[in-house]
Amino acid sequence: MPGILTALVAVPLIGAAGVALLPAGRVRAVRAVGLVTTLAALALAAWVWARFAPGTSGLEFEERAAWVPAVGIAYHLGLDGLSVSLVALTAFLFPLALAAAAGQVRDRVKAFVVTALLLEAGLLGTFMAQDLVLFYVFWEAMLVPMYFLIALWGGAGRAGAAIKFFLYTMAGSILMLVAIVAVYLGSAAGGGAPTFDLPSLLREPLGVAPGVQAVLFAAFAVAFAIKMPVWPLHTWLPDAYAEAPPVVTVLLASLMAKAGAYGLLRFCLPLFPEASRAFGPLLSALAVVGILYGGAVAWAQGDMRRLLAYGSMSHMGFILLGIFAFDVPAVQGSLIQMVNHGVSTGALFLLAGYLLERTGRARTDAYGGVAATAPALAAAALIVVLSSLALPGTNGFIGEFLILVGTFQARPAAAVPATLGTVAAAAYLLAFVGRVFHGPLRDDLRALPDLRAREYAVLVPLILVIFWVGLYPQPLLVRSEATVTAVLRRVAAAHGPAPRAAPAVGSRAGGGERTP
């Protein structure tokens, strides 16, 4: 029986169909339908988020229907603490992105709106799917629209960037598909019917040898790491971020990157707890390298979107670090940082888009003194930059603080260099502010217009969220706490390779709570 989650996926699809039926020439109507659709999805997501009962680790709003029962594939949607806020974030950002797109995407508007709505459906489904095959379908379903968004509406180097992005992520996805099949086959080892259903899979440890588990973990992790991206699998990112239209970069950085981090938490940790522990130090090290490396490279960039792209990668390093600290505050920090990064980085790319829209200049040294002629734009940029460099009182601080404080308890050797990353973030972000907004006002920028009403409408909600999460993050934290605790208990219970033996008490509890 279709429920609210199905409606959440269906609304963008219906909207896309509706837009497709409109004549392409009626640009205003196309945009309006797109916006209304995303707003409707936002209303649904907000309702779900508000109704979500914190304190339980299990799935809520669950929906299950047989799909291909012969091989154990089900249409199974559900929300728990890991996904509820990400669903809300997705639904929150799409109306803003579509509103901002009005100024940036002027040709083939109808196709753009349809593609964007398909992407939203794919993203929402990715965050809600509880069946491996269903997840994979949604995972790929968001890749294809994104390819077209880059390839059709991007900048000069869009073709190469889009192909690089597509092939890179596809390579990871294929590995994951193989691993999904292997997990399916392994799930029959206990004697029951094989299944792709995630809660059922988690009820018992996977019947695969430890070496195989490590390989499967790696296959999943590589797919997610590419999406995040994790150093050194990141080189599609600067090209894609810089060539995509700015609003698409917003979606790419704010939401698709989160799908990678979410996948690690949703699949890698619970399905392969032993392998997660074994790979933990390696991934923590990669996270630290990513933080510092991304910060350093960002500082050396002259193109503002490449600067922000590497900065975004540096910030994703914090999220990865928190996940593999296996500590409740750290993972909670990672989850809340996913939301924060989505808001802050999204806002940064939006602002970069506004600048590009006004001047067409990509390099930071082509600007100067913009704050003198566009003070509101500069003030908005400053607030967003401050949130991005984790100033206390803004959302970024909550996430990075929790990640670092948790990591410090679990892996102090990783936390210390990672804390230096906050200086790096300040360095490249203030360099960005300094080059673009400060300094003598260039003569050719004197006529630069300040923020327009439409742009205020996009930025003000983002800024409100920045302060809200920064000052009162508890609503987000309580929603995820129980699930995070359950996942980590599962990981902690996995002592050494004993997959075939009777499941440990802790892991049974961890999995048991998830059963419907």
Next chain:
Amino acid sequence: MSVPAPYYLGLSAVLFTLGMAGVLVRRSALIVFMSVELMLNAVNLTLVTFARLRGAVDGQVLVFFVLVVAAVEVVIGLAIIVDIFRSRDTVDVDDVDLLRG
């Protein structure tokens, strides 16, 4: 009395070989096409023979599939040949190497 199975199979093999040779050596696309049909029907003959031998119907069912595919193939293949003839004024397969890498 019925004809023994090896005869059918032998006929089928001869037909298949003829078709094979036709595909390989003839230059006219139409003849190549007819040769392919010959091969398909040789296979059909084999299928029916074995179905009969085993006393099961699945081989005969499969023949229907092959027939349908062959019919479809005829439609598409002839359309392509007509199209090639229109654009190139020839149906010689040696003159058409559009798929060369």
Next chain:
Amino acid sequence: MRAAILIPLFPLAGWVVNGLLGDRWGRRAVAWVACGTVVAAFAVSLAVLARLLALPPGARSAAVVLYEWIGTGSVRAPLGLLVDPLSVALALVVSGVGALIHIYSVGYMAGDEHIARYFAYLNLFMASMLWLVLAGNLVAMFIGWEGVGLCSYLLIAFWFTRPPAAAAGVKAFLVTRLGDVGFLLGIFLAFAVFGTTDFTAMARAAGSRLPLGGPAATALALLLFLGATGKSAQLPLYVWLPDAMEGPTPVSALIHAATMVTAGVYMIVRMHAVYLRAPLALDVVAIVGAATAIFAAAAALAEPDLKRVLAYSTISQLGYMFLGVGVGAWSDGIFHLTSHAFFKALLFLAAGAVMHALGGETDMRRMGGLAGRLPATAGAFAVGALALAGIWPFAGFFSKEAILSDAFRAGRVWLWAVALAAAGLTALYIARAFALVFVLPPGEGSAGPAGCREGDAPRAAGHRGLAPGAEVADPPPVMRWPMGALALLTLLGGALGWSAARPGVLARWLGPLLAPGALRSSEGTHGSEAALAAAGLAVAVAGIVLVWLVYVRRALRVRSQAVQTVLAHRFYVEDFYAAAVVAPVRAVARWAGGFDRAVIDGAVVGLARAIGGGGAVLRRLQSGYLRHYAALALVGVLALLAYWMWR
């Protein structure tokens, strides 16, 4: 006590109101809102003080928890205040001096078109600073700690179209953030050790959780001190403060002299229970303080820029405060903090009045003989300078002597000697500054020790320096009154620390909070006390006399080219940082950028090329002739048949 939350909330409201609406209001409304909120904060502080005074000394501490801010797993950090004698004393100093400087700013910034932005930032600073001193735990304090840093950045770079101002702002933010890494790690360590960062809880548990002199206590104390060196501009992270003088002068007075830079001292006193468990860290604090005191005093000697002299002076005086807390003299550290807030704010405001009169000029070599033309300003500056030099009966004398004698009585004779020498240098540089600006005839200053700050960007439009016949006058009353009030405080502030019987008023007020184990030894007699004070006074007078002899009388010519060069380059510390830290980091970043393109992306693109090349080879098989494909298929079938037959 819940009313205490109003203390930071008032200026915060001022920030919101002025930030959102200021541009649409008149300048008067902006000024009224800005000053009114700070005065209101001061009034609330006074009310809270009265409330505390009504309580018995042992019960003067109240925690006010607003709400659970961060709470997940084992990490809990409520948003809360701690109202106790220490925080209220600081709140009074901050809001009091802040209110005076706000009022002064109304006159000083009268000609600036961005006055709304200025007062919005200034109010945000007041809110952050008051929150910093009132916060009830380390994480909540970090909001204020970073907030003041942010406002410092914003206000230094207030005139952001000037490249030096913008660069100085970024430098200040980055250098203090480097220190804040230590502060953050200290917070993490505090969570690991205590499970909380609540000040009261930590103070109570420090004895049991931290073994005396153990690695945990030392690490925690040193990490937090690293944060303090950044924020309070101590060696080795002091470099941002002289550059911070690019900001408007009232900002320098408020943020970079009276309040923000003293946050590190306050934090150490607040965490004194932890520091008492780490004698080694306390020694480091004292040594860094003394070294900074003499280093910065020496650097101020050859500085030609009036504001930068005061900046180095601030660094040096902060060194005294750290020396004080480093020998365990918590209340004397706070005493010097307070009196320094009075007299250094006064000096900056007087310097601002000079700049106001000279159209923004700060180079002392282009000043001179202003005493006659700016009598009120000269008087205010003189009061501040005498207090800074440590002349009786000004506040600076009492607070500096207190720290010197604490260092001596704590058995740190070497540190005492260094600090005494620094006191001599202090008298020297401030007397030199006074002579160059107010006494000597114009142009004489350039004959003094040569500075080398050529190519200074113009600070303001219009004429600069002493143009002949220019109108040079004392500032308007709105600026003169705050200076007068601060001069009065400088004159009377000594009473806070010196009373007929030690401990003084401030020490007794802070006593219940800081008493346990505060001073290590107090076997000093009144005789030695007097001798120490006399030594300090003598050194100060000697410094002033020396300046009089060298600059005014020209009786002495002690000058060595090498010493001057070293002093003018401030001991080459900044050049060293530029070469040893900034340049390598920049090079690494460049290199990483190239590495990313060439190696990591190169590997990816290389893989793609290799696959493409392999395809180019294989495509030769694709002839396009139907019969080739058919023949190949035949061969394949035959091969399979052969395999199955001869298997």
